[in-house]
Amino acid sequence: MTQDELLTLLIRRLNEPLARYADLGRYYDGKQPLAFLSPEAKTALGNRFGVMASNIPRLAVTALAERLRITGFTGDAGLWGDWIRNDLDQTSGVAHREALLLGDSYVIVWADRFGRPQVTVESAKQVAVLTDPGSRETIAAIKRWEDKDRNITHAVLYQPDKITKLTAQQVGAVTGFTPVDSISNPLGVVPVVNLRNTDYILGDFGNSEIEDLKPLVDALNKSLADMMVTSEYVGRPRRWATGIELTEEPVLDVDGNPVLDEDGQPVMREINPIPEGHRAMISESSDAKFGQLNAADLSGYEASVRVILGQIMAVSTLPAHYVGVFSDNPASADALRAAEASLTARAEARQLAFGRAWEQVARLMIAVRDGRDPNLIDDIRVHWADAATRSVAQEADAVVKLYQAGLLPAAYALGKLGYSDDEIAKIKAATPVREVA
Template structure:
C-alpha cells in the first residue's frame, strides 16, 4: 500500500524530472538559445561583440498549429458553452494548446468555486504532474506546486480520486520534502479532476513530445549560417581598400583616462597607425609613388544557398509552407492554391484536434459533473466541435454552405457552424433574426 508521503515523493519527482528539458525548449521558443556549431576560435574572435542572432522558427511552428486549433462548441449539453465562456476557456484553451505543443504537456484542473459553479483553470507542465495507471492509463494522482513569494513558502495541492490535500512547506524552493498537510477535503467526483493535454501520436511514453524537438538542430544550423553571413558582411562584405608607398604615422598609446602610456624609461609608448582615416571616401598622398586599390567584396550568395537548403529541411520537418518561412517563391495565386500549399500543415492540425479533443471532452464531462452533481464516468454523449483547420476562402465557403442549405441538406444551425460561428454567436444570430425579421424565410434561416 503506497503511503501519502511516498505518493507525494513520486509526484514531485515526476514534476522535477523534465525541468531542464522545459528550460531548453523555452530558450528556443523565445529565440534565446546560444549559437551552436561555432568553433572555439570563432567564439574567441567574436568575443562579446556579436549580438543575438536567432531566426525564431520554433515559435512560428507552434503558433502556426495553435491558431488552427479553435474550439467552437460542444454537442450533448446545451448549457456547456456558457460554462466554457464563463471560465474564459474560449481564450485560455489556446494557451493550453500552445503550452502542450511547446512542452509536450499541459493540464486543466476542474473544481467548484464558492458558489458551486464549475471553476476551470489551464495549468503549465512546470507546475503540474500526474501519475497514471499502467494498465488502464487513467490518472490516479496529480499534484500542483507553486511558490508564495510573499510568505516565502512552497504550496502544493495533491489530487486523489477520493480526496484533495492542501500541503505547505515553510521554505521557498521545496521539492519533495518538508511538506505538511494544511487541509484535506473529500472529492465527490470519484476521479482525479486534472486532465492532461498530451501532444503525442504514440501510446508509449512518460511525457508528450514538443513540436520543436526535431527543429532544434535545424534551427541551430540556420542561425549559424545567418551568423556567418552577418560576420562576413561586417568584415569583408564592404570592399576593402589598400595603399602602398605611404609612410605610416605614429601616435602615442593612451590609457582609459586619455593619458599617454609610458615605458620603463618614462617615454611615451608609440604605435603606428594608418594615416588615412577609415571613414574617408578620398585618399590623398604627397608621395608620387603611392598606389591605391580596392579588394573585391565578398560574395554572400553561398550563404543564401545554405539558408535555402536548411529552410527546405525545416519545411519538411515542420510542415510549414514556403510562404510561412520566407522562402522567396511565387505566392499562391488563388485560395485553392493556398489550401494546397498548406495541406500538410492542415493535416497535422487536424491530427492535433483529434489528440486534444479527447482531453477537452474529459474536461467537459467534469464541468457537467460539477455543475449537475453527476458521475463523470456516466457522461458519454459530449463531443467537441472544432473550427476548420484549413485556410478558408470566405466567399467560396459561404457559397457552398448556402447551396447545401437551400437544397435542404443542412439545418441552419449546422450551416452557421460550418461558416465558423461559435455556439453563442449562433444563438445571438438566431435572436437578432427573430427580432429583426421574424417572418423572413430567405437566406440561411434560423428555424431549422
C-alpha cells in the first residue's frame, strides 16, 4: 500500500463516524431536539422547549468516569514523575470521558525538545488508527486539525518507521495533502494508543455508553415537556363567569395611536372586565355567576417519568439516588453501596479495558526516556483507585486489619489506600513502617 493510499484510507476512517460523534455530543450537552412529536406539535411549539432536556447522558458518563482514577504504576520508579509532569493525572480523566461518550479516545507519545516523554490526550474527532487484522497491532495512525485563520488543514501520518507531516491549502480537506516534513521513528512502533470502550472483540469503532440511553432520554424529555405544557395551560384552576358585560378598549399601533377602520372609527377589542391580578371578582349584575374549573391531574406524567427512569436505571446501571428517585425512608450507607454494586462492576470492567492501553502508554514513555524497544518492556502494571464508594475510614479500617493480621505488607497496604509509589517511598523514608512477618 502506497503512502497516498494509506493516507486516503485513514482520512476516510477518520471522517466516517463524525456524524455519529456530533449526535452523541448533542445528547451529552443536553441540546438534542425533542423526539416523539407530531409535525403539528412541532409547528405549534416551535423552539419553545429547545432547552427541555434532562441530561441523563452526561450523568451516565461522569458517574463511570469518576470511578476511573489512576493512582500509580509498578515496574518503573520514575514513571509516575513523568506522568505528573505531563498532567496526565488530570487529562487521563478527559480521555476516559471521551472514550465513554464517543467509544474511542487516543493518546500520542513522543519526545519533547529535552528528550523527555511528551504525552498528549487526543480526541477521536481528530485521530484515527489502522490495525492489523491478524495481530491487532496498530500499523498506522493519523491526526488531522484545521487552521481556519490561514485556511490550512494539517495532518500527521504515523507509521512504525517514519512520521510524516502534511498540509492542504483548504479547511476541512480530505484530499490534496502535500508532505512538508518527514522524520524517522526510532521507536519502531506507531506512538498512538487507542482507548476503546467496547464489549466486542471485532469492530472498527468503540461503543458509546449513552447509545442505548438515547431513545429513553427522548421519551423522558417528551414526558417532561408534556407535563410543562399541561402545567402551563390547565395546571392552574381556571375561573369562569357568566352574566357580566365585557369591556372594550381601542387597538393601538406600534406608536401608541388608535388603529382606525375604513370609516375612520377606532378599532375596538373586548377584554375581561376582571383583570387576572385582582383578588376578588365583583359584578353589579344580579345574574352574574362565578365558578372554577378543576385543575389538570399531573400524576399520570409522574407515573410516566418513573417508568422511563426505571428503564434508564436498568440500561445505565445508575442507582435510584443518582437519578433523583428517593423513598420516604432514607437508605442506609450499606444500602446505598449495594445499590451501586452494578455501577461499580461496570467501572471495574472499564478499568480492565482501559488499563491495557495505559500500560502501552507507559511502555512508550519508558522507551522514549531510556531509548529502549517498547516491545521488550515488561512488568508495567497500572494501579486504579477502588471503584466502590467507600469512605476513607472504612477503607483504612479494612486495610489496617489485613496488615495487622500479616496478610498484607506495608507497601501494598499503603497502595490499597490510594498512595502512589512516590508517596509510599516518601512515607517509608519519613516514618519507617513496621513490616508484619
